[in-house]
Amino acid sequence: MPVVLRLLGEVRAEIDGRPVDLGSPRQRCVLAALAVDVGQSVSVDRLAERVWGADAAPRTRATLHSYISRLRRALAEMDGVAIVRRTGSYALLAETVDLQRFRELCARARGADEVPLLTEALELWRGDALTGVDGEWVRAERERLEQERLAAEHDLVDARLRAGDGVELIVELSARAARHPLDERVAGQYLLALHRAGRTTDALEHYRQVRALLVEELGADPGTALQELHQQILAADPRLDSAPAAAVVPRQLPAAPSSFVGRLDALHCLDDATSAGTVVISAVSGAGGIGKTSLALHWAHANADRFPDGQLFADLHGFSPTSAPASPIEVLGGFLDALGVGRDRQPGDLDRRADLYRSLIADRRMLIVLDNAATADHVVPLLPGSPACTVLVTGRTRLASVIDRYGARHVPLDVLTRAEARALLAARLGDRRVGAEPGVTDELIELCGRFPLALAITARHAATRPRVPLAELAAELRELGLEVLDHDTDPTASLPAVLSWSLRHLTEQQRVVFALLAIAPGPDIDVPAAASLAGLSEANTRKTLRALEEHSLLDAHPHGRYAMHDLIRAYATTLAHDLPEPVRDAALERVVDFYLHTAHAADRLLSPHRPTLLIDPPADGTRPLAARGQPEGLAWLDAHHAHLLAAQAVAAGRDDHQAVCHLAWCLDSYYHRRGLCQGQLSTWTAALAAAEHLDDTAMRVRAHRNLGNTHSVLAQHDLAVEHLERALVLAEAVDDWRLQGLLHLTLANAWDRCEDHTKAFAHASRGLELHQNHGYHTGAVHGHLLVGWNAARMGDYSTAVEHCQAALDMYARNGGDADIPAAVQDCLGYVAHHTGHHHESVERYEQSIALRHRTGHTYMEALTLEAVGHPYIALGRHRQARAVWEQALKLYRQHGQDADADRMRHQLDDLDNTRRFA
Template identity: 60%
Template sequence: MTEVRLLGDTALLVAGRRVDLGPARQRCVWAALAVDVNRVVPVERLVERVWGVDAPARARATLSTYLSRLRQALAGADGVELVRRPGGYLLAADEAAVDLCRFRALVERARDADDGDAVRSLTEALELWRGEPLSGLAGEWARAERDRLAQERLTAQHELVDARLRVGQGVELLVELSARAAEHPLDERVAGQYVLALHRAGRSADALEHYQRVRARLVEELGVDPGPALRELHRRILAADPGLTAAAGGEVARPVVVPRQLPAPPPHFTGRAAELDALTEALDDAGRAGAVVVSAVAGAGGIGKTWLVLHWAHQQVDRFPDGQLFVDLRGFSPDGDPMDPAVAVRGFLDALGVDPARLPTDPHAQAALFRSLVCDRRMLVVADNAADTGQVVPLLPGGRSCTVVVTSRTRLSGLITTHGAGHLALDVLSAAESRALLTARLGEARVAAEEPAVTDLIALCGGFPLALAVVAARAAAEPRLPLADTVAELRGFGLHALEDDDPPASLPTVLSWSLRRLTDGQRTAFALLGVAPGPDIDLPAAAGLTGLAEREVRAVLRALADASLLDHRAGGRHAMHDLVRAYATTLAHDLPEPVRRSALERVVDCYLHTAYHADRLLAAHRQPIRLDPPAAGARAVPLSGTSEALSWLDAHHHHLLAAQQTAAAHHRHRVVWQLAWALYTFHQRRGHHHDALAVWQAAAEAADHLPDPAMRGLAYRRLGYAHAELGRHGQAIEHLHHALALAEHHGDRTQQALARHTLARAWERLGGERQALEHARHALDLFRAVGQPVGEADALNAVGWLAARLADYDTARDHCRAALTLHRRHGNPHGEAHTLNSLGYIDHHTGRHEQAVRHYRQALALYETQGDTTETATTLDHLGHPHAALGDHAEARAAWRQALELYLEQGRDTDAERVRGHLADLDHAAGPHDGG
């Protein structure tokens, strides 16, 4: 049997024997996966959990090593597996084998059980604890997780005491509660438990004395009196209430008037399981803590906030026996101002049966009366469509027994900050949820019969509930109309196809209501964000787009996010749903053309100048190009070092591709070419070959409109090599010879050298090593003639590498050593890494396997410093061979496993399959007793 232990020292036990999980950081990786068992943990979150927010540059590579070792450690663990998923990893295991999961399941079971069974379940749950959770693990995440788990344990202990008190115990709890009361002197729940236990033990005087001590301390340290529950217990002890001497037996009488104001549940409701669970969990947590729960559900117009809350409320209606209150606050109504909260309070008082003759005239007094009436009742209050926090505050009950759920298009920050509301941001439906909605509305038969059209509808609606509802309603009303016609209408008319004469059923109209509370400047920014290049935008790019200072644009973005028109995502990024963006785009076309054009020029220049600066950090030895000054209001992002440059390029790659398309659409030919130039190094190091082909195709088309022949030659040279990287022999050679002919026609020997060098690389890619060597020798002569030592070093390495591929190892070694000397002399670490890789290959193929390992590892260190994951993978692949030749099977296996993982991440399937073959051969050769 396999056990995963977290509630004490972190451990994996197989048949009772402890598995070695490795050093402390590796065990922290294990714990970071185990606490989220059967759930994907993104790589970024794993890195942060293990190393903290200031993770070292090589954290991801080290993490990969740890994960590989953990897989080896799990080899004998039946039912526990480390699985890679897109974007992260998960630890797959039977939750019955994980002590933390068993603990939580037992606690949850106790909450639905009678008191006797609750005592047994909670006792069993707490017996699973063997000490401090995650003991022995250091770091900020481990400390925070320990604190969180300790709080879960304390809550379970409280619940166990409550259950034991309900079954009539008292004297049995005194020792435990005495210690807990001393440890938590201001915890009123603990105080109440201890007071009741003392009273049941016949020590009523001690119980009353303890109450007075707690009361005095609360007043002195917090400035508050005990809460209603503790005060009521004190009163009942003073009154010698016989009901306190045994388990409680009766229920409190319900109020005469029980309002049932919830509108009917929405028909055809589907999905939202996580959000429904979040609302229920908030209710459960508040119930355990004895506090009022306030949940603020925020999201864009048409995202389904009211549907969600009504569906949930009807599911939970039995938990609110004293009634449910509902009000539409009309915060974003098209035909009037938001409702005065005094009107909402008066409506609640009427629903509670208050005699109009007894109503106070002052609105504040009416709100106070409302709080008094619901203070001790178990009621649900739903405040729908709130404009702001001020509209909601008068509707909040004064006691701790009610639940309040508020929906709004704004974030209601004041409600969250001041009143402790839980924030639930509502996003779009998943594809599966969208399909379920259409199936519920149209029937399984029609959905199955028109499957391709259904798939297209789901994609076009992007999970937006109102869009799906509009489409489904129209399709239901016209059952003979093929869904393919609706798809064609959506594709042809876009957002306009979702208009309707009934405003609440028209998505453009519903979205327009969200703009009513925005300023003119915020509306303009919203419109411009609709046409900004890329899938999302960060603060510097938004500042360039709008022409505002970063301080000002931050406030604008916050206002749009608060209005649920913009999503604030990790890394300081902001994004719109596709349909919201389509609506913003329609508004952008209503702006004056010079305003729109200037905004796009500024944001494209932001991306261009930052990308150029990043490339200069990555490849300082590239011959620089000249950029025009950025447009007024456009500012490049300051970057320092290769790591920061690569991080920025990784984060903004899609924006840069979109920026080039935007520049092309506006005939900014020089900018199109410059963006391709700035992306070259990044594309090579990250292996983005298809993107490289696209940008250089655009650059070549733009260069035909430019007067500089060198720009045309470079564009066709890069375009040719991009084809070669993808195995397109004919196009590659055609474009490269065109680039060479341009250089020869204009007598540009530098461009000739570069074209020859690229032809050598292309021919090698295509399997023509002898043709490649001829071009490499030509390139070497030309680089020497024009006096470019770094180019000469690259050509020397190319000649050496190609000679090695043709088994001329003496020539190869001489040229590569000369290349290494030049690269080091001129401080070119990337060229140095390439040359060390060549020398490793030469050493391995001449039987010098130890020297090969040394050269490959030196190359790896340089590639990792430069952030070149493409060559890192290739070099790890190469490194496995000399290790295998030396009999170092464990080292060979580790190198090939890391190479395989990188190849898979990079989509290099052919390379990955080859490495799988190496690993299989190694396993076959090693036999079952190999220790790797």
């Protein structure tokens, strides 16, 4: 090599055999400290410790940088050699470090051509490693490298013995045996060489000496391997007389899957893991039927050439319908058979069999695939000790201890992407059939949840019934669900059966919680809700959820949420129906009460001045939450309103009519604040149906009133007035002045929205009168606001200002709805704009926007953003008008307010046209 850095002997650098001046011993030590990790970053602290010791003084950093600079100048003329600076570290880049070459040759020798490669590797040594430098690290590193050298020498002797040598090795082994009298590997090599040279008596005498020394020094007899060799020599075993047959190269991989698709991320992860250069274990986990075995076999076949010494495969039956999990000792027996060790020559106990297995595959480049593992106990005895081997484990559990103790790379497997699912169907059915019904194919993919086994079963149904349109298969899946994916006689072809095997390793409590989660309301669940569902403590619930996640039956999502794949949930639902009815009903009662009482507490924070709704105490075992302030309560409702809708549906299914009505009430302020009209429509429609079963006229009034208000917001005026007038009749029949006053104010809003301000003013005035007469300040404040607003809309601005001021004064004295100040500013902003005071109008609208934003009332914030655009235009501030209208448009779209969004879009278009032609 024209350019070389030497560590295996004197530390030096050469160009065409000419030494390069590397400076002082300390400076050369810096180079050695980088070269032993060539290509890798070595931190400044670690470099200083290697060169000066663990107690290196702070000033050594400056000296280190000085040494690095001098080394860079010394190495400048060496092509391909450089010291580079990285964040907080340095790295030596070089392709010709003798230590690196030594290790590469040793690694290559594990596959083939052992004798020439190991001979070449050992010829790189020119004496003791790291000669010419000193220090604590140097001495330790020198000893470690000497062990590598000794291992290579041993490997070379083994290779030569396998090739049939004997006499040629006696002198070398005699000296080595004298240097290492307690090394049983050296002793075994020397015994075999002596025996092959015809010196069997000397071999037996040397064994006697070694045995006596081991007993004297260590108090132990020789190990199994040396004892067995001794017995073979005594018996004149002919297998010792010449080179053994070539090592058996097992090829145990089952056939690769014929229609494997996608999984590029997982395949890349396996590729990355197996390039690490250490003992590599990859653990592929996922639900039953997710495609773990297919991934493992596809990758194994694609990379078989990387393992020239063979591939071992074992199905550990961790989740099997027909047998118990395979015992490690039986699996090892099969592996040893494959490696040429007959059953009659295998040790009888697990540890000795594992030792023999590891010895046989040591330094051999082999792939071991352990499929369908259930626990770490089934895997650990099968792990090799050699870094030349790669292990690929699949299982439904994550094998946490294998990851923790052995550094296994976790490769989680989820459902296919839509493109991958389509490719799988196309591979099974052909592009023409899949392409002929693209919409139906998409539906099949979604009905199968992109679950590989479900897609494979569906493809089988389609392939075996070629005349049946895919649309009919989709209809069967829609109607029958999991039943279509079952199989009466072949459990491996049945998704329910495959999923059922995952329950084998669950406790009874975990099975019950798994079943209950399937019928819990909402798309997912968090720990507090799950604790109420299960009737367990939060700590116990969290532990149970993690166990289900560990078994790939549950997925952890951000923000502490857990969810099931749709097909797993469908399977779990069948288990829930097998639970005793009292267990199932109690769980549903608890989880509904959890959502109801937590929502009720959040609602009280959002609307503390709204009339209090009396609800029954929660069921035993329910643990509702209590938000710590309005922002937290609003955030909880944002996160859980879908669960609350689902809880209402569960309550309706259980004929819990009060809970249906109470959930609608608890969600109403939230929906109003967020402008979620469809949610209001859904909850109050359900509440009205439930209220018909209750002896509670007030609740029926509330349901009609809130449905009317929602229809009004949705510009469905006739429906709005129908519900509101029905509510008013009911309120008058029971002579409830408060409900009557509230309904007149709601009617005022409805008539205002359809621009009939005369009727709106009349209803607002009547509502104000009822509330004032009975001293109900909260209702009177709203009455003043609506009277003022409709007066403003009719052009009576002085009356509008008078009532707005009255609303503010009453609010200041008695408190009330936190939205009042913002609503007053809206009205006064409208008055100011229409009386030509545009600057004042902008100021008032901006105050309102800030207040709305602070309370999270995003729907009203959108309306005010729209309103402030008009005084901006009047002031010629078109850019600001566009900005606020674009914000309003965004909020309208978020709320699903299509009519408002269309109006806003037209106003923006008109603004653009006005500016274009101005």
